[in-house]
Amino acid sequence: MIDVSLKTMLDISLDAGREILDVYNQEFSIETKEDDSPLTEADRRSHQSIINGIREAYSRIPVLSEEGSEIPYAKRKDWTLFFLIDPLDGTKEFIKKNDEFTVNIALIENGYPVMGVIYAPVLDSFYFGRVSLGAFKLEDASRVDLADDEALIKQSIRLPVADPSGVVNVVASRSHMSEETEVFIEELQRDHEVDVVTAGSSLKFCLVAEGKADYYPRYAPTMEWDTGAGQAIVEAAGGTMLRYEDHERLYYNRENLKNGWFLVKR
Missing domain, CATH: 3.30.540.10 (Fructose-1,6-Bisphosphatase, subunit A, domain 1)
Structure with missing residues (x-):
């Protein structure tokens, strides 16, 4: 390479x-x-x-x-x-x-x-x-x-930087909060104290990589260029970014450049 x-x-x-x-x-x-x-x-x-x-x-x-x-x-x-x-x-x-x-x-x-x-x-x-x-x-x-x-x-x-807090932090899109994302947050709240942080652009990936967020559910469309850099940084920090439908890593240079839903987790 x-x-x-x-x-x-x-x-x-x-x-x-x-x-x-x-x-x-x-x-x-x-x-x-x-x-x-x-x-x-x-x-x-x-x-x-x-x-x-x-x-x-x-x-x-x-x-x-x-x-x-x-x-x-x-x-x-x-x-x-x-x-x-x-x-x-x-x-x-x-x-x-x-x-x-x-x-x-x-x-x-x-x-x-x-x-x-x-x-x-x-x-x-x-x-x-x-x-x-x-x-x-x-x-x-x-x-x-x-x-x-x-x-x-x-x-x-x-x-990531260590986070001693017992609160589960979820970062969501400032401009694209979907109903499915709200359901994901509600389900977490059944068993955890949950803090929801909104952020724009790929900064959501950065918050997960830093350890400031535990989850970034994206149950809405994105394109490949929206996610490639963020996925690399999250995975390098020890986190995961998996497709919603089959829990596999997102891969790139597909014929259709639109991404399906995914979940980023640290």
Whole structure:
């Protein structure tokens, strides 16, 4: 496998974050895509920034992105290694200006995420994970001077962080709470004290990886680029992300890029 540097992924994420914040801090227009989801100039600028960074560093690895997803299955079905990116995850949160949006980049090998990075530009928090290495969080990411992967890992907090609380924490989507998710929470409440936390974008995966949430039930549609990086980080932290219908790991680069329901658990 091509050796992909986590420090390089940090640099690419920071560049994308700067493009996003440049739009975030001014008036911006909102378009609507064919699937009725919103699109802003920040989505486009982040996408192009990431594409440029990956092409410069890893030109041999193909990319599947939300904002460049029209790649025929016939062309991508034989990919054994590729980057899966969501240049701006949580566009609805971006539009609401609640700061809970992220840049997601995953490396998919033979259908499964082996590395993932998530950067929250406003929070300036960088989460990253590799199955063979573990999961980590770097705070004040844009203000830390790092030379290489070793320095990045040394400056970061290893996840999960121990949580002595006896309360069961469930994180749910701020914008997509479904009736089935509410039922899942009600069933947990029969035997446990349950605290429900809402969060936007892929930060829900990060809360599970950190140990701040025990469950993230997603009983509503998502796309592959919404979940690849988060799954990699959760699994690197020792958690699981399993499909609702058969309790198997979610795999990627399917002909239909829409995900079914799933449950993330630490």
